[in-house]
Amino acid sequence: MKHNNPPLTYKEAGVDIDAGDALVEHIKPLARSTDRAGVMGGLGGFGGLFDLKAAGFKDPILVSGTDGVGTKLKVAIEAGIPDTVGIDLVAMCVNDIVVQGAEPLFFLDYYATAKLEVETGRRIVAGIAEGCRRAGCALIGGETAEMPGMYAAGDYDLAGFAVGAAERDQLLPRAGIAVGDVVLGLASSGLHSNGFSLVRRVLEREPHDIASVLEPTRIYVKPLLQAIRGTGAIKGLAHITGGGLPGNVPRCLPDGLRARLDARRWKAPPVFGWLQRAGNVPTDDMLRTFNCGLGMVVVVGKGDVGKVTGALLAAGETVREVGVIERAPADEADCVVDNADSLWRS
Numbered sequence: 001m002k003h004n005n006p007p008l009t010y011k012e013a014g015v016d017i018d019a020g021d022a023l024v025e026h027i028k029p030l031a032r033s034t035d036r037a038g039v040m041g042g043l044g045g046f047g048g049l050f051d052l053k054a055a056g057f058k059d060p061i062l063v064s065g066t067d068g069v070g071t072k073l074k075v076a077i078e079a080g081i082p083d084t085v086g087i088d089l090v091a092m093c094v095n096d097i098v099v100q101g102a103e104p105l106f107f108l109d110y111y112a113t114a115k116l117e118v119e120t121g122r123r124i125v126a127g128i129a130e131g132c133r134r135a136g137c138a139l140i141g142g143e144t145a146e147m148p149g150m151y152a153a154g155d156y157d158l159a160g161f162a163v164g165a166a167e168r169d170q171l172l173p174r175a176g177i178a179v180g181d182v183v184l185g186l187a188s189s190g191l192h193s194n195g196f197s198l199v200r201r202v203l204e205r206e207p208h209d210i211a212s213v214l215e216p217t218r219i220y221v222k223p224l225l226q227a228i229r230g231t232g233a234i235k236g237l238a239h240i241t242g243g244g245l246p247g248n249v250p251r252c253l254p255d256g257l258r259a260r261l262d263a264r265r266w267k268a269p270p271v272f273g274w275l276q277r278a279g280n281v282p283t284d285d286m287l288r289t290f291n292c293g294l295g296m297v298v299v300v301g302k303g304d305v306g307k308v309t310g311a312l313l314a315a316g317e318t319v320r321e322v323g324v325i326e327r328a329p330a331d332e333a334d335c336v337v338d339n340a341d342s343l344w345r346s
Contacts, residue, residue, distance in 0.1 A: 014148025019116045023144060026122040030129040034139045038105060048140030050106050052165060059168045063102035066161035067092035071196040075203070076214060077155060082120050084216040085158060086127025087134070088193045091217035092241065093162040094135040095296070098221045099237035099252065101172035101228055102164035104137035112145040113156035124158070127216075134219040137162060170228070173236035173252045173299070181235065181325040182305050183249075183259050186223075187318035188295035190215035190269050194242045195289040202279035212271045220296045223315030230311050233304035240291040247288060249297050250334035253325070258334040259297075261323035268293030268343040276344040283340050292343055299325065 011017070024043070031043050038055030041048075052060050069088045076085045086109075094104040109128050111121065121144065132139045142160075151157070166172075190212060191199060199213065220239075228234050236252035249259045272293060276286055286292060300308045305321060312319045328334055 034132040060165040065096040068159040087131040087216035090131025097164040102166040104164040109142040109160040114151035135221040183323035184298040185294040185322035186296040189218040192217040206278035227311040236299035238297040258328035266320040273344040
């Protein structure tokens with residue numbers, strides 16, 4: 001029986017295996033640049049291997065985290081700037097791990113697109129590798145998926161996960177967070193990677209410098225590990241992501257306590273003032289959607305403020321004493337931000 005239809009190939013269906021192989025060849029040296037103690041083998045196997053003993057751990061607890069970049073990707077795609085979203089991807093995962101007191105050890109990524117453009121893919125993975133170097137973790141594997149019909153032309157998506165470890169007796173938060181403890185804030189680099197569905201709507205009203213909008217999420221891992229291990233005085237940490245300060249600070253506090261912050265004690269990057277003004281965004285929405293200038297919060301005893309602040313400053317962080325821990329009335333919020341409007345006043 002003869003058929004008039006021409007034969008179909010996988011490439012004609014929209015998937016180019018040769019392009020995928022070419023991207024892998026670009027990825028291999030990027031992955032090698034992130035090697036660290038504990039990595040076993042290289043890319044190409046069905047799974048990545050890691051030796052905890054070789055990494056120096058004696059009684060480790062594994063800590064894992066997974067995340068994506070969200071609709072910040074749409075801004076990057078429309079601007080034609082894929083170079084820094086990989087840093088965001090790593091940051092969102094490893095910053096979550098370090099707040100448990102854990103050292104990120106390795107990272108795997110998932111990159112999906114309608115049609116694989118090798119150069120775009122290389123630039124994305126180069127950003128992932130840069131994020132891994134900043135965090136001190138190894139890129140030991142990942143997946144690239146070309147899925148025509150699943151995504152619009154030119155679109156791509158990113159997800160990833162990180163695995164870290166902490167010695168059992170160094171896990172955070174620690175028992176003993178109490179009334180009178182001090183809250184320190186570490187400056188954010190900008191919007192980081194939350195709230196971009198709202199950011200994109202504001203951009204439609206009033207264009208803004210895309211470089212400041214796409215400024216990658218700050219990675220706090222190395223300074224925090226240095227301070228955790230060097231001072232032994234950090235009681236709790238909170239990564240300020242979706243939910244903002246009110247939604248994330250209470251996650252490191254025991255029941256019955258709350259944080260009271262004074263926004264006059266830190267400055268938010270200018271992008272937040274533009275966002276609030278151009279979008280006429282209510283203060284409560286700003287606080288619950290964005291980091292508002294603080295990417296990480298640190299809880300310490302009053303007598304340890306000096307040495308923890310000194311350790312973080314020495315590691316390159318911008319640190320402010322931003323609040324205090326107090327008893328939480330049953331019918332009130334577990335994180336109160338006083339004078340929040342001062343963050344977007346010129």
